[in-house]
Amino acid sequence: MDIKQFDGRKLLVVGGTSGIGLEVAQMVAEQGGAVVVVGNRPEKAEVARQQLAAVAGEGKAAAFAADLSNPESVQTLLAKLAAEHSDIDLLVNTAGIFYPKAFLEHSIEDYNNFLDLNRSLFFITQQVAVSLVAQKKPGSIVNVTAVAARQAIETVKAPAYSMAKMGLDAMTRHVAAELAEHGIRVNAVSPGMVETKIFERFIPGEQLAGALDGFKNFHPLGRNGTPRDVAETVIFLLSDKASWVTGAVWDVDGGVMAARKLGN
Numbered sequence: 001m002d003i004k005q006f007d008g009r010k011l012l013v014v015g016g017t018s019g020i021g022l023e024v025a026q027m028v029a030e031q032g033g034a035v036v037v038v039g040n041r042p043e044k045a046e047v048a049r050q051q052l053a054a055v056a057g058e059g060k061a062a063a064f065a066a067d068l069s070n071p072e073s074v075q076t077l078l079a080k081l082a083a084e085h086s087d088i089d090l091l092v093n094t095a096g097i098f099y100p101k102a103f104l105e106h107s108i109e110d111y112n113n114f115l116d117l118n119r120s121l122f123f124i125t126q127q128v129a130v131s132l133v134a135q136k137k138p139g140s141i142v143n144v145t146a147v148a149a150r151q152a153i154e155t156v157k158a159p160a161y162s163m164a165k166m167g168l169d170a171m172t173r174h175v176a177a178e179l180a181e182h183g184i185r186v187n188a189v190s191p192g193m194v195e196t197k198i199f200e201r202f203i204p205g206e207q208l209a210g211a212l213d214g215f216k217n218f219h220p221l222g223r224n225g226t227p228r229d230v231a232e233t234v235i236f237l238l239s240d241k242a243s244w245v246t247g248a249v250w251d252v253d254g255g256v257m258a259a260r261k262l263g264n
Contacts, residue, residue, distance in 0.1 A: 003030065003031050003032065004031065004032040005031050005032065005239055005240070005241075006028050006031045006032045006033030006090070006238075006239070007031075007032035007033070008032075008033075009028075009032075009033045009034070009089055009090055010033065010034040010035070010036065010085065010087050010088045010089060010090065011024075011025065011028045011033050011034070011035045011036065011088070011090040011091070011092065011238070012036045012037075012038070012081070012085070012088045012090070012091050012092070012124075012128065013025045013035065013036070013037045013038065013091075013092045013094060014038045014068070014091075014092070014093050014094065014095045014120075014121060014124055015038065015039065015093070015094040015095025015096060015144075016035075016036075016037030016038060016039065016048065016063075016092070016094070017037055017038075017039030017040075017041070017044045017045050017047070017048040017063065018039070018044070018048070019094070019194075019227050020094050020144060020191070020194065020227045020230045020231055020234070021037065021092060021094040021095070021144075022037070022048055022051075022227070023227040023228055023230075023231035024092050024094070024231045024234050024235065024238075025037050025048070025052055026051070026052065026055060027231055027232075027235050028090070028235070028238070029052050029055040029056035029060070029061065030055055031235075033056070033060075033090070034056060034060035034061070035052050035056055035060065035061050035062075036061075036062045036063070036064070036081070036085050036088065037049070037052065037062075037063045037064075038063070038064050038065070038066055038077065038095070039063065039064075039065055039066075040065060040066065040067060040068065041065060042065040044065075045063035045064060045065045046063060048063050049061050049062060049063035062084070062085065064077055064080060064081075068095055068116070068117050068120040068121075069112075069113065069116040069117065069120070071119075071120075074120045074123065074124070077124075078123070078124065078127050081124075081127065082127065082131070086131055086135075088128055088131070089132060089137055089138070089139040089140075090139060090140050090141075090238050091124075091125060091128045091139070091140075091141045091142070092141075092142045092143075092144070092234060092238070093121045093124070093125065093141070093142070093143045093144060093168070094143075094144040095117060095120075095121065096117070096144070096146075097113060097114065097117060097161075098158065098161055099158075099161075100156050100157050100158050101157060101158065101160075102157045102159075103157065103159045106159065106160055110160055111160045113160075114160045114161055114163070114164035115160075115164055115167075117164065118164050118167050118168065118171075121143070121168070121171075122171065125141060125171075125175065128141070129141075129175070129179055129182075129184060132182065132184055133179075133182050133184075136182075137183075138182075138183035138184060138185075139183070139184045139185070140184070140185045140186075140187075140237065140238045140239075140242075141175075141184065141185065141186045141187070142186075142187050142188065142189065142234050142237045142238055143168045143169075143171065143172050143186075143187075143188040143189075144168075144188070144189055144191065144230070144234070145165040145166075145168045145169050145172075145188050145189070145190045145191075145249065146161075146162070146165045146190060146191060147190050147191065147192050147251060147253045147256050147257055148161060148162040148165060149162050149165035149166040149168075149169055149190065150166070150169075150190075150257065151256060151257060153218070165190075168188060169188060169190070169249050172186055172187060172188040172247065172248075172249055173247045173249070176246045176247035177247060180246055180247075185237075185242070185243070185245065185246040186246060186247065187237045187242070187245060187246060187247070187248045187249070187250070188248070188249040188250070189230055189233050189234055189237070189249075189250050189251075189252045190249055190250065190251050190252065190253065190257075191225055191229075191230045191252050191253055192218065192219055192224075192225055192251075192252075192253030192254050192256040193218060193219065193224045193225060193254075194224065194225040194226065194227060194229070194230060195224045195225070195226060218254075218256060219253070219254030219255055219256055220254060220255030220256070220258065220259050221254040221255050222254075223254065224254070225252065225253070225254060229252060230252050233250060233252045237250070
């Protein structure tokens with residue numbers, strides 16, 4: 001591993017205070033980069049900042065809190081980023097919400113929860129790209145989507161979530177095509193079931209271990225993913241080692257998109 005491959009680079013992670021996003025930020029910090037993370041809770045953002053500063057150095061780690069469902073909150077975030085971090089040249093969009101709900105039970109509020117998040121990611125990405133183009137700097141952007149965008153799962157009903165993730169897949173390819181002439185690469189990773197705290201929000205504590213164990217049977221490799229599994233691929237796509245890769249959506253899913261295990 002090149003421990004200095006991100007020296008002189010600055011990464012923004014939207015959804016970077018936990019899970020995959022925090023893992024990516026930590027790895028970039030370890031490899032010489034400066035990091036900026038965005039989360040939805042101020043106290044959690046500060047904890048993440050302190051953790052990252054311990055690795056990157058106090059002047060190379062920053063954190064912001066924003067409500068990505070609120071356009072005014074996002075505009076405030078964009079203003080802060082423009083004023084304080086115009087040198088961002090790496091971006092990872094991994095912010096997400098998830099809760100299973102059947103199509104026939106979805107409300108407008110449910111639908112808007114997912115699509116509002118996509119709107120925020122769209123315009124945060126746009127601002128980073130506009131800044132890079134104005135400065136004539138290359139950059140790398142990675143979106144975190146999900147296999148659910150292309151693979152329905154009978155026991156995990158999530159049509160609006162999946163629709164939103166498919167939107168991120170589409171944005172990845174279209175924006176990659178537009179920004180290629182500016183040396184800005186845009187890719188995505190599409191994880192399977194990754195064990196993060198997101199499941200704690202809708203699975204009762206006494207059922208969580210059994211549910212996660214059951215998810216293992218969904219993957220041909222026989223185990224759920226970890227944030228590190230996904231982060232390793234994100235790091236590669238961010239790096240110059242993937243300098244000829246753009247517009248790609250890579251499955252990081254334990255084999256789910258290749259085959260389902262028999263009986264599942």
